[in-house]
Amino acid sequence: MPDSAIVATQKTPSYTMVHVENLGHSITPIVFNENNYDECSRSFHLALMAKGKLSYLDGTINKPAATADNFETWQSTNALVTMCIFNTIEPALRNQISIRPEAKHVWLDIKNHFNQINESRIYLLQADLFACRQGPTESLVTYYGRMTAIWNVLSELDVIPVLLGTR
Known part of the structure; x- marks a missing residue:
């Protein structure tokens, strides 16, 4: 154009x-x-x-x-x-x-x-975020992309995910 x-x-x-x-x-x-x-x-x-x-x-x-x-x-x-x-x-x-x-x-x-927001969906997304770890052969960009995708869905649900602990 x-x-x-x-x-x-x-x-x-x-x-x-x-x-x-x-x-x-x-x-x-x-x-x-x-x-x-x-x-x-x-x-x-x-x-x-x-x-x-x-x-x-x-x-x-x-x-x-x-x-x-x-x-x-x-x-x-x-x-x-x-x-x-x-x-x-x-x-x-x-x-x-x-x-x-x-x-x-x-x-x-x-x-x-x-757009059905339910507690089990939020819980599963938060659990996925908490369990998200970088694989031994996974690039940092790919790992960050997976985390960002989860954060994006949670932010659209207007949910602030709370991480209970870190490793």
Whole structure:
């Protein structure tokens, strides 16, 4: 993409769609299934942030009145974000997701349905972190990456892991 196209994309308001956005494509390579909400959520949020459309998911852009000048543009962009959500979902799960008029409500339904925080999951993640040791042939980068992955999941669950001891 030429530099001028990048600059034009960055200056485009959130209410508008850019010509490269396509309803038939997923915006993230990660396909959402019932077991990877955390990973898919991170990827999806980053992808929408890169496109300047995250505000449709977090609700910071409110739906304008039907008589407002920007209503049709908001409606088109909201539909685009909603389609991006559905294109990211594994086909077998799509029937479990309610189609709502606003992308933020679709995402909240997904979060409420699939982001189940439970004590046993938190305990297992904390136990994995406590037991995490660098293997004899494992590089420091790989070891640190495994620990960071666990910390990332725990931080997204808003849990501060407590280590009971060290060796």
